[in-house]
Amino acid sequence: MSESPLPATTSTGAEPGVARRVDAPGPWWRHAVIYQIYPRSFADSDGDGIGDLPGIIARLDHLVELGVDAVWLSPFYPSPQADAGYDVADYRDVDPIFGRLADADQLLAAARSRGLRVIVDLVPNHTSSAHPWFGAALAAGPGGRERSRYVFRDGRGPDGAEPPNDWQSVFGGPAWTRVTEPDGRPGQWYLHLFDTGQPDLNWDHPEVRAEFVDILRYWLDRGVDGFRVDVAHGLVKQADLADWKPQDEPVSGPGTEGPRPPMWDQDGVHEIYQDWRRVLDSYPGERILVAEAWVQPAERLAAYVRPDEMHQAFNFEYLEASWSAPAQYAVITRSLAASAAVGAPTTWVLSNHDVIRHATRLALPIGTPRPRGIGVDDPQPDPVLGLRRARAATLLMLSLPGSAYLYQGEELGLPEHTTLPDESRQDPTWERSGHAERGRDGCRVPIPWEADAPSYGFGPADASWLPQPTLWAEYALDRQRGVPGSTYEVYRTSLRLRRERGLGTGTVYWLESPDGVLYFRNGALRVLTNFGADPVELPEGAELVHASGPLDPDGRVPTDVTVWLRLDEAGED
Ligand code: NOJ
Secondary structure (H helix, E strand, O other), X not given: OOXXXXXXXXXXXXXXXXXXHOOOOOOHHHOOEEEEEOHHHOOOOOOOOXXXXXXXXXXXXXXXXXXXXXXXXXXXXOOOOOOOOOOOOOOOOOOOOOOOHHHHHHHHHHHHHOOOEEEEEEOOOEOOOOOHHHHHHHHHOOOOHHHHHEOEEOOEOHHHOEXXXXXXXXXXXXXXXXXXXXXXXXXXXXXXXXXXXXOEEOOOOHHHHHHHHHHXXXXXXXXXXEXXXXXXXXXXXXXXXXXOOOOOOOOOOOOOOOOOOOOOOOOOHHHHHHHHHHHHHOOOOOOEXXXXXXXXXXXXXXXXXXXXOOOEEOOHHHHHOOOOHHHHHHHHHHHHHHHHHOOOOOEEEOOOOOXXXXXXXXXXXXXXXXXXXXXXXXXXXXXXXXXXXXXXXXXXXXXXXXXXXXXXXXXXXXXXXXXXXHHHOXXXXXXXXXXXXXXXXXXXXXXXXXXXXXXXXXXOOOOOOOXXXXXXXXXXXXXXXXXXXXXXXXXXHHHHHHHHOOHHHOOOEEOOOOOOEEXXXXXXXXXXXXXXXXXXXXXXXXXXXXXXXXXXXXXOEOOOEEEEEEOOOOOOO
């Protein structure tokens, strides 16, 4: 890559897997680094251009070498793929594009034999419209028993031709679609907070609750280590389905003030997770629930990880924080305090399959709200600046106590694909927003393994379901592996040191620093990130342990670089 090699003190001689055996106190999930696999885009074994479970199995050693503790798999269940698998038609099987149920079993076994844990995605807010329950609901007609598992209502206005309320879909357009009744007449409307192919379930219905407990047990019995719970803040709606005008940020809850949206973060969700926690606790081992809940403020999110509920919740406030010392200081301290108040580990995440990759996002002007996709005619963020900040952000994140999430490809420094041709876009956001929002395809492009292979080693075919940019060659794993200072080797070293030094179970002690600089101690390691305009001197007596990028010729920490330091002082632990 374009960065020059780091000083020799940062290079790693660790053998794959060796550093993974260091024990840390407490259950694994309190400090784990969890790697998100987006199955469509990780590795394709059969040449259809879409990633699959055998492809993942064949690449598992990469994750061992990288040094993560666990993987989270985005959905691989049978699905019409209206929302890339987040529209599930059968919760107990594998879609043929991803393989067979036997492949899922083999993947669990192959991961276990390598010491990797596996958590799977659970999508309880909605099913696919191809789920048998939804077919039965349509066939049952208004008032039919099967209809009550979903949220059907009569429309407003003459002939019920207007949606029952003003809610908007997260992907754009109304959150309601009118059905044609069995007698051929226009009839009731059903709620879908996402795509029309994702009807919302009615979580007041006992059959819905019982079904999901059964699905949990089904995968727990197969050996999964836990579940990432999709839209965990959306299952329960305010009973009156009241209109909701302020919809600027439809997937989030409000800030500290103002009314709570009637579709998000209702208090009733918590008893569902308390029930699920009891189920997980009845299984041996430490199985976990992770909330995907776009809820603010941090105190409200912390309610999802009280001792009798979920184990973790994604920290999206952290993901959305500006790249500045005050903003990062504020979000780190607030996150640590909010999770400590309920005895939960804090989590950290910078990228996933729903947001602009952080190697691109961090190059946007500081303070830009998280955009919903970038297209060829938008201003193009500077990739060098983005990668520099991304590496500094990652090193900062991996020095924090708690559990960290990585998204596939970030260990290669992959940027967002910001020039994806519009005609290849698959995210329903693009069509549903009337082409106002590009959507999330740019972070979902299949990842590069080998610079000179077809589809950069993603699979045997030349083409992949989303086209890869030619610059993928320079990011390919085989161009970075063993190259000191490459993004991949920086990640690998960071993960090894994080484990060896117990950073995941440590404590943050803030140290005095000039404006524009964050400086703290975790155990015996000191962490310094320079957000300011000028280089900063290393603290006196400090020895460089690791860095996100090279120091300047005078041995100072340049702008947008994080360093890990050792400073011999008695009494630090
Ligand atoms: C959150 C998932 O991460 C996203 O990809 C999906 O579109 C929505 N939930 C709806 O399931």
